[in-house]
Amino acid sequence: MAETASLTDWSDEMRGEHLRRTARGGWARIRPMATMMLLIGTVMDGAPFTREELGPFVSTMGNPDGALTHSCWDxxxxxxxxxxxxxxDQIAEATRYAAHYGLPPLETNDDVITLLVTAKVLHEIPDDSGRLRLHPASPLPFPSDVLPLSAEEEKVQRELRMGLVYSEDSFGIIGLFEPDGRRLEEVTTSLQRLARVIDGDPHDARQAVLLLLGEGDFTATEDITAIPAHKVFRLRCDWEKFDQSRISIHGVNDDGQIVVTLPEDHQQQHGAAVARPDDRL
Structure with a gap:
């Protein structure tokens, strides 16, 4: 792949873009799960971490301190x-990724960091005192840019990259379900109306709705692929599934950290607890 530049703009906007590319750009599918958690962690403090400082982001019930020498596999x-x-199968795939770069099979959390550094997804750069710190590549590469994915996985990843184009529009539609902090289970709308909400056109609205439907927590009363732009339909949200499956970004807290809510399924396995967000991934 082409040489990647390291992140130098640590603004909220650029950190948020990094998190969106991590969650919606395909990294959420790459195993071990520590891969995504490490990529999220790299921008959580507004400045680059050392390897050891990233440890808490891969903590689990079996590894509460986030030791980098602990197994990267649940x-x-x-x-x-x-x-x-x-x-x-997941271990076999990860072994193939590592072998692509001449690395041994992934066993520890530190091994995962080494793979990301070798693949230039992360850049390990000495600071003024000589301590090595991890800077994410900017823009963050997609998995298919750096890993030898199977043909089946590559197809899924292409669909995810398409979804990334319409992720912002989908956030705008999700906002209709949370007026004034309330959670609505259904809204009545049309693609024309949604186009005005997202400041786009009906095609953009159609793609954004299809993106929501593909996650399994939203359903529609009409076939969105064929419905005319003016036709009214009902869009429904299953909040239980929503909370179980989506990564969410709240913004920046008083300490300058980007606050993320992990899916409930991941929290049950890893014991993560973070604040409720506004933007949904």
Whole structure:
């Protein structure tokens, strides 16, 4: 791949863009899960971390201190049968990613950092005192830019990149379900109306709705792929599924940190607890 530049603009806007590319750009599908958590952690303090300082972002119930020498694979009793059945294939895929760069199989959290650095997804740069700190590449590469994905995974990743184009529009539509802090289960609308909400056109609105429907927590009473722009339909949100599946960005807290809410499924496995956000990924 082409040489990547490291992040130098640590503004809220650029950090938010990094998080969106992490969550919606395909990294959420890459295993081990520590990969995504480390990429999220790199911008959480508005300045680059050392490897050790990133440890808390990969803490789990089995590794509460986030030790980098701990296994990067979830193998505890909290995994269900499907998770356990998928684990060998996930390890095999990650081994192939590492081998692509001449690295041994991923075993520890530190191994995951080494792979990201070797693939130039992260840049390890000495600070003024000589301590190595991790700067994410900017813009953050997509997984297909740096990893030898299978043909099936590459197809999924292309769809995710398309989704990234319409993610901002989908956030605007989600906002209709949370007026004044309330949570509505249904809104009645049309693609023409939604186009005005997102300051776009009906095509953009259609793609944004399809993006929401693809996550499984939104449903529509009409076939959005074929519905005329003026036709009224009802769009519904299943908030239980919403909270279980979506990564959310709240913004920046008083300490200058970007606050993220992880999906409930991930919180149950890793014990993460962060504030409720506004922007949904």
């Amino acid at each position: 193998t505890g009793d909290d995994l269900d049968e499907d998770d356990l059945a998928a684990l060998p």
